[in-house]
Amino acid sequence: MQENDRQREGYTLTGAPARYGGGLHPLGQDVLAWLTPNGGWGESNAALISGHGASLLVDTLWDLPRTAAMLAAFQPKLESAPIRQLVNTHSDGDHWFGNELVGADEIISTRAAARNMRRHGPxxxxxxxxxxxxxxxxxxxxxxxxxxxxxxxxxxxxxxRPFDFSMIRPERPTSTFSGKLQLNVGGREVQLIDVGPAHTSGDLIVHLPDDRMVFAGDILFLGMTPVLWDGSARNWIKACERILALKADTVLPGHGPVTDLAGVDGVRRYWQFLRSAVRLHFEKGRPATWAAQHIVRSDQFLKQPFAKWDGQERIVINVHAIYRRLLGRKRRVSTWTRLNLLRQAAVLARKLAED
Ligand SMILES: [Zn+2]
The missing domain is CATH 1.20.5 (Single alpha-helices involved in coiled-coils or other helix-helix interfaces)
Structure with a gap:
């Protein structure tokens, strides 16, 4: 597989040096993770949880070639335990555009994520x-x-550039829930917990209590600045606290390497810091973009562990999202707004590189 080869050689899909190994990564008893270093845009993770005669897949990838490579790597396990159920942790395409290749009997997401997925497509x-x-x-x-x-x-x-979005026929969830849903995967207990709106309007985490594992979807970015689109920083902090309360030993982020509760706490601290920093600028009536540029260069920010994460320019997207909440706007952002925020992030990335 081309992707595997490139990852084995120690490079990301964009050709940057990989900070951790990609591809297949066993997490425990019949649990396989699929990692895409370095966890940037579209470099998402997925996982396979297998029981007796059945497996559950947590997320697919952004395009068909990457999803096919992952399923081929899972194939030895799938012969004895085929995928009966597929869970999509949220509505961003890098977690579900490969759904059509899985052939699952059931595709599950939160109600809010399914609603969003009807509007999103390749x-x-x-x-x-x-x-x-x-x-x-x-x-x-x-x-x-x-x-x-x-x-x-x-x-x-x-x-x-690294992805091929042609030929995708979006296959959307066939069952939805809100709150909590318990599944039995070949005799294994799996809990789906709705924690949104945080990263998007409908996020879920997957808890495997017997193995003390959590699959966090994009509630967790590791070594990479998280992105807040339609959710709220406050709910994101609460989502992190819910994962912390589960006392898992192993946590798989949606983007980034395998971690533990310390990784979850790091993301919680990022949002706590950003929320209070943003509030100060908001109260002084400063524009959101100005606030983002100021915060990311401030001494208080630069002292924090998260100042070393990649993708610092995403702060502009995050500050705008927090401003919208402070203004009481809860509607999801339009495609145009997203585009404009991405454009602003690009400009900030250039400025930060020149600093
Ligand atoms: Zn993602």
């Missing part, structure tokens, strides 16, 4: 690609801020 990424071409053309025109348009085009292309 077409949005084709659109992002088109927007990137427009931005690149603008960067050659005699207009102000040409470098910003080029930075955005480079950033968007960098996100999309």
């Amino acid at each position: 077409g949005q990424l084709t659109f992002l690609h088109a927007v990137s071409s427009v931005f690149r053309a603008m960067s050659y025109a005699p207009i102000p801020k040409r470098r910003d348009w080029r930075a955005a085009a480079d950033y968007f292309d960098g996100i999309l």
